[in-house]
Amino acid sequence: MHHADGHGASSQTTPTVTSGLSASPLDAAALAESVRRDDCGAVVVFEGTVRSPNHGHLVEALEYEAWDDKAPEQIRSIVAEVIDKHALGAALAVHRTGRVHVGESAVVVVAVGVHRGSAFAGAEELINRVKAEAWIWKKEIRVDGEVWVEGCEQ
Amino acid sequence: MKVLYFARARELAGTKTEDTDEFDGLTVAEVLAELSLRFGPEFATLVERSTIMVDDSIVTSDRYDEHSVGGELAILPPVSGGDGPVGDHHHHSDHGPSTGPLRVAILTVSDRASAGEYQDLTRPALAELIESRIDAKVITTAVVADVLDSIAATVSGWCDDDLGDNGGPAQLVITNGGTGLSDRDVTPEAIRTVLDVEAPGLGEVMRAAGLAKTPLASLSRQTAGRRKATIVVCVPGSVKAAIESVEAIADVLPHACSLAAQVTSVEPSTESSAKVGS
Numbered sequence: 001m002h003h004a005d006g007h008g009a010s011s012q013t014t015p016t017v018t019s020g021l022s023a024s025p026l027d028a029a030a031l032a033e034s035v036r037r038d039d040c041g042a043v044v045v046f047e048g049t050v051r052s053p054n055h056g057h058l059v060e061a062l063e064y065e066a067w068d069d070k071a072p073e074q075i076r077s078i079v080a081e082v083i084d085k086h087a088l089g090a091a092l093a094v095h096r097t098g099r100v101h102v103g104e105s106a107v108v109v110v111a112v113g114v115h116r117g118s119a120f121a122g123a124e125e126l127i128n129r130v131k132a133e134a135w136i137w138k139k140e141i142r143v144d145g146e147v148w149v150e151g152c153e154q
Numbered sequence: 155m156k157v158l159y160f161a162r163a164r165e166l167a168g169t170k171t172e173d174t175d176e177f178d179g180l181t182v183a184e185v186l187a188e189l190s191l192r193f194g195p196e197f198a199t200l201v202e203r204s205t206i207m208v209d210d211s212i213v214t215s216d217r218y219d220e221h222s223v224g225g226e227l228a229i230l231p232p233v234s235g236g237d238g239p240v241g242d243h244h245h246h247s248d249h250g251p252s253t254g255p256l257r258v259a260i261l262t263v264s265d266r267a268s269a270g271e272y273q274d275l276t277r278p279a280l281a282e283l284i285e286s287r288i289d290a291k292v293i294t295t296a297v298v299a300d301v302l303d304s305i306a307a308t309v310s311g312w313c314d315d316d317l318g319d320n321g322g323p324a325q326l327v328i329t330n331g332g333t334g335l336s337d338r339d340v341t342p343e344a345i346r347t348v349l350d351v352e353a354p355g356l357g358e359v360m361r362a363a364g365l366a367k368t369p370l371a372s373l374s375r376q377t378a379g380r381r382k383a384t385i386v387v388c389v390p391g392s393v394k395a396a397i398e399s400v401e402a403i404a405d406v407l408p409h410a411c412s413l414a415a416q417v418t419s420v421e422p423s424t425e426s427s428a429k430v431g432s
Contacts, residue, residue: 053279131235137161138234
């Protein structure tokens with residue numbers, strides 16, 4: 001039997017990280033490590049990093065504001081739904097709050113699947129849903145001013 | 155009742171939360187109207203784009219009238235990754251030529267980029283900047299090596315001839331690269347061979363903007379001028395320095411271009427009022 005069941009027994013103990021918000025820098029490798037499992041052959045990690053320039057404006061940092069009472073729970077239910085939908089072995093999504101400088105990660109999602117197809121699809125859906133649905137706002141701190149960014153250019 | 159404000163709404167309201175009993179018994183529509191009066195037109199338009207939640211459920215705008223507020227009303231502007239209206243508002247009015255967007259051509263001057271050895275990121279960044287800062291459209295771009303004749307030929311061609319879309323020559327040419335001090339840096343020299351007049355002030359303003367960041371900006375040789383009806387601007391090759399340079403002069407570029415358009419009658423496009431002297 002080389003087709004392990006994605007929901008099956010795992011050597012995994014309790015996850016060391018929970019999905020949600022983080023006010024401190026994200027370590028994508030550590031996040032991936034915390035959810036990988038031996039019965040899954042695919043780990044897809046997506047890091048959304050702060051970019052400059054954006055639309056021709058030099059960006060110094062992004063300032064993320066979240067609805068602290070709601071966003072973590074929202075992200076966790078998105079993760080649970082995506083795990084279920086794509087039969088993932090595990091998944092994780094953590095979004096930064098506060099000031100995130102150019103080059104740093106603003107969001108990390110990890111999808112762990114038996115095979116790469118589900119892991120890629122799961123990771124993509126995770127990041128798309130977290131960005132579109134979670135109550136998180138960003139302000140672009142530019143060299144020439146500040147602007148709240150609404151809507152996405154993917 | 156408690157009102158929760160987030161992001162820009164929080165900034166405009168000047169507070170994150172507000173406990174008040176003055177809205178008791180009012181509908182969502184009435185509360186939002188009251189808050190919009192209090193916090194002004196920007197708040198009012200932001201509210202139209204926002205999601206309203208009352209006691210943890212979303213109230214759609216068609217139900218603002220029937221729904222009276224309960225314990226908590228949250229005003230949630232569009233999130234950054236959502237599919238709401240795109241947020242990068244163009245708040246710079248342009249007083250440029252009234253004949254549509256400024257026609258822009260961008261030339262990357264780089265041995266390495268012209269040899270295909272690396273991807274020039276400055277040109278797309280400049281294109282985005284110029285199109286978002288002023289009413290402009292990038293019509294064409296090119297890459298040439300750091301060779302004086304190639305630079306001069308490309309730039310003068312863009313100033314003199316139609317850009318290939320039957321819209322006439324460029325009104326603004328931006329070059330990036332070749333403004334340093336090495337013997338391969340020949341862009342300013344090349345440009346001077348094709349300019350009718352130089353506009354040293356533009357170079358000074360661009361360097362001054364750079365100097366605010368680093369003393370090394372004094373070694374940069376940004377230059378600008380006019381050929382026929384076209385403004386030509388030369389900025390450095392790095393994304394950062396190029397963007398800073400164009401940012402520094404963006405507000406005067408439309409005016410510079412409209413002055414250039416009046417100077418010569420090479421393109422007798424302005425058949426209306428402009429009666430040029432002598």
